[in-house]
């Protein structure tokens with residue numbers, strides 16, 4: 001090779017190297033605590049008087065005829081034999097399931113103990129169980145694979161660190177946690193593109209997910225003025241205000257439309 | 259008075275090397291297959307089904323369990339490895355066997371491009387498909403395809419042995435300008451399409467720019483066909499470009515219907531969407547390569563004539 005060609009080739013390589021370096025260093029900032037040691041340096045939780053705590057509960061409705069669920073075709077993997085409709089909007093008799101309900105505002109600067117127990121996501125029949133999950137920031141999420149096929153678990157967060165790991169059949173559960181509050185953080189499997197679920201990372205333990213009957217309950221709240229948010233993956237968010245006196249037990253319902 | 263610029267890609271006395279040419283054609287064909295394989299990965303949303311790179315599920319070459327998205331991602335990686343190997347061979351072979359220095363450099367550039375492409379593919383996996391990186395990967399893929407096609411063209415018997423049939427171009431903008439403009443607008447269209455496909459942008463700029471692409475390409479092809487249809491080497495790519503443009507517009511419309519209009523609420527990539535988007539990407543690559551071939555042939559056969567300013571009084575200018 002002549003001199004010019006060498007210089008050209010070398011400068012291309014240098015540029016590529018530099019670019020790689022810049023790319024690598026950008027993602028290097030640790031945004032997440034290691035899975036095994038959640039909440040190591042958490043400040044002490046603000047005490048709550050158990051004799052005054054209140055609760056809020058209710059039903060989330062879907063107004064109108066439920067939209068037809070999209071079909072899922074699992075034929076590309078014989079190991080997948082789950083139910084074959086998507087869970088984007090699950091409404092039975094007008095009761096809307098999989099709505100994440102949480103105290104969005106009103107807790108001020110209170111801090112809370114992060115549970116040491118992990119919450120579980122189970123991959124079974126090439127679907128995620130549950131479809132919508134709540135977890136506290138820093139709390140461990142344990143991901144199990146009960147299928148006879150390899151899944152990859154790929155959360156695509158906006159405010160947390162992204163990761164992507166594959167999990168063969170009978171592999172040990174994967175444990176992870178998310179450092180920052182983030183609502184409806186999508187998780188997907190690129191191996192089985194219909195597999196989608198949402199993790200909701202919150203700072204307080206005051207959250208719930210509506211069941212098939214559309215019902216939820218949040219207990220143990222200190223008295224105060226709160227904003228309760230209802231979030232559905234497709235239908236969006238609705239906020240409602242509620243004032244809870246000591247030992248109150250109030251009902252807050254919500255209703256979504258397409 | 260008119261004279262021609264010295265054509266840069268003129269035929270120097272180079273013997274036709276049949277095996278090298280066949281190898282170059284083979285490399286270009288496998289590259290086309292690779293583009294289809296890559297398009298299948300994106301359309302099936304399978305880009306991250308194999309989470310590690312440069313290994314695949316921990317191995318360099320080991321067929322994984324043949325289900326789901328990994329089928330697409332793994333085969334794309336293997337075909338890419340094959341194309342990279344072909345490119346190394348092509349570069350070394352050309353370097354050793356070829357007399358034309360610019361062609362030796364082009365073969366080296368092909369190797370550089372394939373290297374850059376591998377790095378971009380790796381970055382896509384390791385950084386979870388940032389739209390800019392994935393789109394760059396899509397754009398460099400087609401750039402590489404054009405280089406491979408150009409090498410196949412330059413090593414061909416016709417290119418090496420023909421005595422170019424030259425016609426001077428006196429129109430402005432010149433045909434070569436139009437062909438270069440075609441390549442440019444196609445490139446922009448490729449980037450806009452890739453940005454939409456990789457969720458970095460809405461579909462609107464791509465669809466609006468399709469109008470500009472249509473105008474520029476039609477203008478180029480009509481000019482080439484109306485004035486230079488006697489030159490077979492120009493006529494053929496011009497006709498192909500026009501036909502591919504029509505096919506591409508139809509496929510773009512189908513891709514839009516299946517992806518944007520009907521596919522919004524689909525639970526997973528569905529077959530009509532996969533077929534139409536993969537075909538749209540593939541025909542897009544053929545269109546860009548055809549525009550490149552047309553530009554090269556126009557450069558050779560329809561050189562630009564330009565008026566030389568002759569100082570008054572000097573009756574017999576000496577040719578430079």
Ligand code: HEM
Pocket residue numbers: 301396397444447448451452453454455456461464465467468469471472503506507509510511513514517518535538539542543545
């Ligand atoms: C004028 C000629 C056109 C060219 C050369 C062209 C080229 C391309 C290319 C190369 C891509 C894929 C980029 C990649 O590799 O990721 C693409 C994507 C796309 N184009 Fe076009 N396009 C054209 C016209 C159109 C038109 C008229 C429409 C719609 C009416 C359209 C709709 C789309 C859509 C929806 C995608 C994304 C496909 C997907 O989501 O997978 N295109 N285009």
